[in-house]
Amino acid sequence: MDSPGLFVLLCLGVFDQAAASSVEEITWSYSGLIGQSEWSEYFPECGGTSQSPVDVITTQTRFDPSLSPVTPLGYSQHGNQPFTLYNNRHTAIIEMPEWMGLGGLPWLFTAVQLHLHWGNGGSNQRGSEHTINGMSADAELHVVHYNSELYPNMSAAMTQKDGLAVLGILIVTGEETNPGFNNILNYLSRIKHFGQKVFIPAFDIQSLLPEDLGRYYRYNGSLTTPPCYQSVIWTVFHERVQISKAQLLKLETILYSSKAEDPEKMLLQDNYRVTQALNQRVVFTSFSADSGKELSSGEVTAIVIGVMCGCVGLAVIVRFIVKTIRSTSSWDVLHNNRPAPMPRSLFHIITSSLKLCHTSFNCFC
Structure with missing residues (x-):
């Protein structure tokens, strides 16, 4: 390479270094x-x-x-x-x-x-x-x-x-x-x-x-x-x-x-x-x-307790309804007669509620 070309390259190198340093x-x-x-x-x-x-x-x-x-x-x-x-x-x-x-x-x-x-x-x-x-x-x-x-x-x-x-x-x-x-x-x-x-x-x-x-x-x-x-x-x-x-x-x-x-x-x-x-x-x-919502341990505990309380409350209500139906039937008077069947709609509500309660409790456990 001739001297002028080498001189130019050296100048460019010095310039680049100076620019980088600055x-x-x-x-x-x-x-x-x-x-x-x-x-x-x-x-x-x-x-x-x-x-x-x-x-x-x-x-x-x-x-x-x-x-x-x-x-x-x-x-x-x-x-x-x-x-x-x-x-x-x-x-x-x-x-x-x-x-x-x-x-x-x-x-x-x-x-x-x-x-x-x-x-x-x-x-x-x-x-x-x-x-x-x-x-x-x-x-x-x-x-x-x-x-x-x-x-x-x-x-x-x-x-x-x-x-x-x-x-x-x-x-x-x-x-x-x-x-x-x-x-x-x-x-x-x-x-x-x-x-x-x-x-x-x-x-x-x-x-x-x-x-x-x-x-x-x-x-x-x-x-x-x-x-x-x-x-x-x-x-x-x-x-x-x-x-x-x-x-x-x-x-x-x-x-x-x-x-x-x-x-x-x-x-x-x-x-x-x-x-x-x-x-x-x-x-x-x-x-x-779907996984963006995080529950704290306190929230999970509150939900579990709430579900359990709901199940207990529902069981008490069911027991009360069954007891009331039995007390108003003729079963104790006429032993040969079967008790009147529970209305289908009421039976459906009770069984559905029990299933829901059982499913919910299992999910949180």
């Missing part, structure tokens, strides 16, 4: 100079048509019976090596060991990291990225994996359409403390500022997930932060995970997006992206609409 050095945020509304100006894929998160409208989802339960691989096999927890200015991240992965998808996916999104404790009660029928949760956990069957590492996979798989777990608050999340929250004070990192004891990652891994929403989307690559197979679980109000408060008030030496301290809050348009995409569900 993109990496862009300091984006959720609000401010390069906030969400400006992301697409600096990261073009953030303006794509398959962005995340989304609002899942359950009446518009499509049941796919081929969707099998998600299978965490090695999540509980944490070993003796500590995990790395750090503050990257946008969230708290735990690096996951490479022997952890995810099954139940078309390919094998290897775990990379997990992180959280939350709000500010204000009256708007926002915090999660995905919403269900327009309703937000208090926070959201993401567990990120890359397609290790097709790609050698996370960097190569994250730009490909089938490169990543992310689990989305919606988090709500209640009275009880969630011990699984304490494995993270108890160490946040050690990474209060951007750039800080700490080793924490390894723990069972599956303790952060809902118990029911078979009911979820599945769609093709993107990373929810720049560069917003549209490479994610999303699995958003139907079941929420609960933490205590004190745990949520700790998440919302401990971390800063500023460095320790910065004169102006900026709390790390509201680190969630607003929902994006579906744009003709379909959200699939692993469960049918």
